[in-house]
Amino acid sequence: MTCAPASPATTASEAPARLRVTIRGAVQGVGFRPFVYRLATELGLAGWVNNSPQGVGVEVEGPRASAEEFLLRLETEKPPHSSIQSLEATWLDAAGHRGFEIRASDGDGERTALVLPDIATCPDCRREIFDPANRRYRYPFTNCTHCGPRFSITEALPYDRANTAMKAFTMCAQCRAEYDDPRDRRFHAQPNACPACGPHLELWDADGRRLETRDAALRAAAEALRRGAIVAVKGLGGFHLMVAAHDERAVRRLRERKQREEKPFALMLPSLRSVREHCEVSVLEERLLRSPEAPIVLLGKIVNRHSQIVDSVATGNPCLGVMLPYTPLHHLLLAELALPVVATSGNRSDEPICTDEREALERLAGVADVFLVHNRPIVRHVDDSIVRVVAGRELVLRRARGFAPLPVTLKSETRNLKSEIVLAVGAHLKNSVALSVGNQVFVSQHIGDLETAPALAAFHRVADDLPRLYEARPQIIAADAHPDYLSTRFARQRVAQSPGARLVTVQHHYAHVLSCMAENELEPPVLGVAWDGTGYGLDGTIWGGEFLRVTPDGFERVAHLRPFRLPGGEQAMREPRRAALGLLYECFGEAAFALTRLPTLAAFSAAELRTLRQMLARTVNAPLTSSVGRLFDAVASLLGLRQVAGFEGQAAMDVEFVADTDAAGEPYELDLSDGVLDWTPMMHDLLHDIDEHLPPATLAAKFHHALVEGIVAVARAVGEERVALAGGCFQNRYLTERAVQRLREGGFRPYWHQRVPPNDGGIALGQVLAGSRALALEESSCV
Ligand code: ZN
Ligand code: ZN
Ligand code: FE
Numbered sequence: 001m002t003c004a005p006a007s008p009a010t011t012a013s014e015a016p017a018r019l020r021v022t023i024r025g026a027v028q029g030v031g032f033r034p035f036v037y038r039l040a041t042e043l044g045l046a047g048w049v050n051n052s053p054q055g056v057g058v059e060v061e062g063p064r065a066s067a068e069e070f071l072l073r074l075e076t077e078k079p080p081h082s083s084i085q086s087l088e089a090t091w092l093d094a095a096g097h098r099g100f101e102i103r104a105s106d107g108d109g110e111r112t113a114l115v116l117p118d119i120a121t122c123p124d125c126r127r128e129i130f131d132p133a134n135r136r137y138r139y140p141f142t143n144c145t146h147c148g149p150r151f152s153i154t155e156a157l158p159y160d161r162a163n164t165a166m167k168a169f170t171m172c173a174q175c176r177a178e179y180d181d182p183r184d185r186r187f188h189a190q191p192n193a194c195p196a197c198g199p200h201l202e203l204w205d206a207d208g209r210r211l212e213t214r215d216a217a218l219r220a221a222a223e224a225l226r227r228g229a230i231v232a233v234k235g236l237g238g239f240h241l242m243v244a245a246h247d248e249r250a251v252r253r254l255r256e257r258k259q260r261e262e263k264p265f266a267l268m269l270p271s272l273r274s275v276r277e278h279c280e281v282s283v284l285e286e287r288l289l290r291s292p293e294a295p296i297v298l299l300g301k302i303v304n305r306h307s308q309i310v311d312s313v314a315t316g317n318p319c320l321g322v323m324l325p326y327t328p329l330h331h332l333l334l335a336e337l338a339l340p341v342v343a344t345s346g347n348r349s350d351e352p353i354c355t356d357e358r359e360a361l362e363r364l365a366g367v368a369d370v371f372l373v374h375n376r377p378i379v380r381h382v383d384d385s386i387v388r389v390v391a392g393r394e395l396v397l398r399r400a401r402g403f404a405p406l407p408v409t410l411k412s413e414t415r416n417l418k419s420e421i422v423l424a425v426g427a428h429l430k431n432s433v434a435l436s437v438g439n440q441v442f443v444s445q446h447i448g449d450l451e452t453a454p455a456l457a458a459f460h461r462v463a464d465d466l467p468r469l470y471e472a473r474p475q476i477i478a479a480d481a482h483p484d485y486l487s488t489r490f491a492r493q494r495v496a497q498s499p500g501a502r503l504v505t506v507q508h509h510y511a512h513v514l515s516c517m518a519e520n521e522l523e524p525p526v527l528g529v530a531w532d533g534t535g536y537g538l539d540g541t542i543w544g545g546e547f548l549r550v551t552p553d554g555f556e557r558v559a560h561l562r563p564f565r566l567p568g569g570e571q572a573m574r575e576p577r578r579a580a581l582g583l584l585y586e587c588f589g590e591a592a593f594a595l596t597r598l599p600t601l602a603a604f605s606a607a608e609l610r611t612l613r614q615m616l617a618r619t620v621n622a623p624l625t626s627s628v629g630r631l632f633d634a635v636a637s638l639l640g641l642r643q644v645a646g647f648e649g650q651a652a653m654d655v656e657f658v659a660d661t662d663a664a665g666e667p668y669e670l671d672l673s674d675g676v677l678d679w680t681p682m683m684h685d686l687l688h689d690i691d692e693h694l695p696p697a698t699l700a701a702k703f704h705h706a707l708v709e710g711i712v713a714v715a716r717a718v719g720e721e722r723v724a725l726a727g728g729c730f731q732n733r734y735l736t737e738r739a740v741q742r743l744r745e746g747g748f749r750p751y752w753h754q755r756v757p758p759n760d761g762g763i764a765l766g767q768v769l770a771g772s773r774a775l776a777l778e779e780s781s782c783v
Pocket of ligand 2: 172
């Protein structure tokens with residue numbers, strides 16, 4: 001099982017680790033720096049701590065286990081009057097720190113006005129809403145300076161009440177007194193509110209008629225969930241669709257209505273204890289669940305006869321995506337229910353999440369039975385973030401609530417241009433945009449696939465909103481090199497409308513690698529391994545199994561997967577059986593059609609096979625691809641795991657999940673010659689093993705191992721010590737952990753993503769880098 005907490009990447013051969021932590025919140029003037037000093041020296045770690053414009057900055061260096069312990073104890077043992085609103089941890093190469101020092105304040109960093117992300121309810125506020133003696137007892141909009149909405153309610157900077165969605169609510173005398181009192185936890189808490197003066201709840205039927213208000217609305221919503229109803233709940237950054245997770249019929253009805261046939265649903269569980277009843281939870285995973293970011297954490301499912309979570313929540317998936325309540329509304333609702341609920345984003349299939357209650361009535365008509373709404377407007381949509389622990393550390397798969405819009409700070413040496421502003425518009429799937437101001441890159445919240453009109457509208461809003469919020473006029477607009485991406489077209493239009501702005505188009509996989517390099521503060525030269533589903537290649541074919549050597553001037557495609565044809569083009573993206581047929585045809589030519597014993601061939605009708613045969617023979621509507629994602633698809637089909645996928649990446653997940661990591665045996669072989677990583681030898685052995693009826697668990701493991709050995713072979717041939725792993729394929733925990741381990745054993749230094757997604761959600765960051773690199777090169781060649 002790939003979800004087991006094993007992390008083979010943590011081996012003794014590891015070099016000392018350096019951990020950088022940026023802590024935002026009430027951390028200045030409360031004894032935080034002396035506390036950090038004591039903790040670090042107690043653990044024998046070198047490094048430094050300082051106050052920075054953002055809060056407190058720390059670097060510790062030493063044995064990895066000590067640094068991990070430091071990170072956990074930082075939160076659990078922090079000084080009594082401090083509170084952490086955001087904690088960003090990044091693992092970096094050792095810098096050779098000696099001793100531990102409290103450094104002078106870092107006053108000359110960029111003083112860019114920061115918008116904080118939305119922060120999960122703090123323990124003090126939680127206590128108040130469950131205390132019958134407190135005036136905020138059962139009040140769903142309770143917050144303080146340590147917690148509550150930020151990014152999702154901010155209209156403009158500076159962050160003052162008048163610039164937020166709270167401007168319509170006038171504070172009552174008691175709230176005002178708290179707001180004005182420097183000794184109060186609510187001193188200058190912009191969204192401060194109470195039952196007397198703040199927003200309130202209402203329960204509506206599907207026609208928008210009010211059924212209940214205030215606490216009665218909350219109780220009635222809980223009752224509706226208990227009865228099996230689908231409830232649309234307006235939360236922090238948008239609507240959730242909720243349904244009781246133990247109710248098979250209700251969950252299935254939600255699937256049908258949402259047209260989300262097979263995608264796993266996320267869950268909200270009432271407590272950590274409840275999470276432990278259903279999932280394996282490591283110390284790091286617990287930290288993430290309880291963190292101020294409170295993301296969805298992918299956890300290994302415990303098979304439990306008494307489970308309150310039905311299988312159809314995530315069919316055939318050994319993981320569950322789980323989060324804890326993160327607003328007072330969610331705390332109250334889940335406490336009332338005391339049951340796990342499905343909490344999936346409030347939208348229809350691939351549209352962006354709904355934020356407005358009137359709009360929700362329309363867009364979720366026929367999906368939700370009742371609507372639990374409130375009158376605090378949501379200024380911008382923010383989805384739940386998703387993280388997974390990979391190789392012993394956090395990997396963000398979807399960056400939104402809790403993270404957005406925190407900047408990624410670029411290592412200053414990377415940029416010799418301090419003043420330029422780059423707007424990057426991202427890719428097509430899992431779109432996000434990014435804006436650089438000086439050496440800070442603000443990465444937007446997850447927007448989604450630009451496939452529907454509402455998604456495209458959300459993209460336009462965010463791409464215009466981000467520069468407006470930071471009052472920045474982009475000089476460069478960076479976009480994917482794919483000429484037909486809607487994001488690329490948008491970039492072209494904006495450039496045409498903005499005098500002085502220029503367009504820089506960036507090859508997709510180059511952007512993936514630059515993104516990974518930026519996060520790990522790597523300077524070229526680096527060998528980038530960019531493996532994903534699809535990206536527009538420089539030769540017009542579909543790339544996705546690329547090895548790029550990044551140099552100070554650009555990149556060189558030093559190796560790639562041997563290409564094969566995808567009969568049916570676009571349609572082949574959703575049908576693993578077509579990828580498999582293309583692969584077989586490349587291997588065996590016409591003889592491929594005689595392999596009728598394979599599940600791939602059996603999955604087509606005779607008429608379909610005739611058409612596909614013509615496409616392949618005439619190379620009509622059968623584009624070439626070197627995509628590893630499609631290779632995963634093909635293997636899923638050959639192993640009989642999946643012939644038609646319900647969503648992007650599903651077949652690859654099947655292959656990952658079925659792989660038995662203990663399966664013995666030699667990996668399949670890939671052949672490397674002239675920069676082409678050839679899977680032909682593997683195909684012959686794989687077909688042999690299928691004929692021998694070896695279990696798919698073994699075949700899938702041997703396939704993963706073959707890919708990893710392929711990476712090591714290319715790394716040897718290229719001879720770069722540092723290897724950056726990027727692209728959607730590295731969401732696969734087994735592939736990533738094994739690659740990290742084998743590269744280390746081979747004397748290489750592997751790097752992978754941390755706080756920015758390895759999938760196309762990380763593309764915008766890479767595009768920013770490419771944009772400023774292009775400018776830097778021009779300027780230096782003009783000299
Ligand atoms: Zn609070
Ligand atoms: Zn009040
Ligand atoms: Fe990609």
